[in-house]
Every structure is written in C-alpha cells, then in structure tokens.
Amino acid sequence: MKFPDLLKTANREETSLLEQLDPRRLPKHIAIIMDGNGRWAERRHLPRVAGHRAGVKSAREVIETCARLKIQALTLYAFSLENWRRPKAEIDFLMRLLREYLRKELPVIHRNNIRLLVIGRPEQLPSEVQRDVTRAMEQTAGNSGMKLAVALNYGGRAELVDAFKAILERYRRVQSNGSAAGFRVDEETIAEHLYTAGLPDPDLLIRTSGEMRVSNFLLWQIAYAEIYVTETLWPDFTRAHLLEALIDFEKRERRYGGLSSRAEEKSSAAARGGRG
C-alpha cells in the first residue's frame, strides 16, 4: 500500500486519486498562492472575511495532507506586503485569524512533527502577532518532519533586497577583517541569504482562483517550478484538488533548459549517425 496513513481516512474519490500517485515522483517543496477567498464570500453574499475564515479550513487540510505525504516543505502565501492596501478592518481580521489559527492548530502541527517557519518581514507585524509567531517557531524548532513556511508580510522583491543588504553587510565585515580577497557572490550566496535558506526550491507552485500571475511570490526560488493554476477558489480547495495537482505534476517532464528524454534520444542518434 502506497500511502497507508492517508488511505485510512480517504473517501472513494481520494482513494482513487492516491492510487494514481507515485510516491517517488512527488515534489519536494510545494508553494501555494491561496487566492479567491473574497470572491468565494461575495458569491454567497457574505462579507469578505467569511471567505478568509473558510480559507483556514482549506489550509488545515492541505497542511495535514502534505505532512502525511511526507512532502519536505510547504510554503503558504498568507499576507503580502501589498495586502496593507486592504481596508483596516480586513487586515485586523486576518491578523486575528492567524493568531486564532496558531492557538488552535499548534498542538496538531506539533503532533504531526511539523516545523513552522515564517518568511517575510514579521518585524513590521503587530507585536502580539510577532510574539505568537515567535513562540510557535520556537516550540516546533526541534521537529524533523515537514517544514511549513508561512509567508507573512512577504514580498519577493523585498526578499531579494534584504538578501543583497545582508550580503553587503557580510562583505563589509570580511573587508574590515582584511579577508575580502576570496569573497564571491554566486547563486549559492544569494540562495543562502534568502528567507528560505535551507529549504529546497519549490518544484510545484499552485495558484487557486484562476489568475495567471506570480504576484511577487518567491521570485528567485520558482525559477524552475512547475506552475499549476486552478479555477477553484481557495475555500473550495480540498484534499482531492491537491491530489489532482500532484498527479498533474507527476505527468510533467522537467527539463531545466535541457531536452526532453525523447528529443535527447533522437539528437544522440542523429549525432551517432553524423559520425558515421
């Protein structure tokens, strides 16, 4: 049996989807732009915040499923630097919801051996949110299972600015010690100074609610990610939708700028032919 842990609680549809999944081809890191909470609420003539509350349920289901599938890392885009442009009441609600989520779900996160990380500029968040987030990260710091990175007050360009500033700072330090001669900046140096240092790059980026944008999310890290956009609004996104995205991912051929295996075969056959 491939996923005994998940099959125990799976319904018929989920069981059939799980059977189509190959555990060896799963992504290492899934990043999700959770979009469509507002539209979900509007369609039901509910206030936008009702969509955010419903979105927490989807987040919970996706986190649990990824942990059980033994995905190494999951990153969720919860609050962007641009989100400060929303009405204050909505921002306050989102902050309260996050604190409520941490209070209720931390024991479950801990029990599932998940390590919680926050990426972004949390120092600009309300102090009570910073306190809860720090506590949650400290409590789960020793967990060895899935890394759950919550992007909070996050922007991809801001992350690059912060990384370059940190690299410059490091350069100044080594220069003042007189040891700058071997100082190099390469791709590895930049990756090491991103908020996501230590995480593999996302190999799958999921965006709900149909928008074809990356919205300033993990700009450096998604260079080779497969992108999966679904029309489903985030509050409607279930375990079955996640499994469908994973099945789609497993069918794709990842080339990293090289050739597909069929094209490679053809081209080496032609080269052999050419050499006689």
Ligand code: FPP
């Ligand atoms: C986008 O919907 C969603 C957000 C602004 C993020 C909020 C996410 C949650 C509340 C899910 C819970 C997450 C965690 C980690 C507890 P939108 O308001 O942009 O929707 P719209 O595009 O339809 O207006």
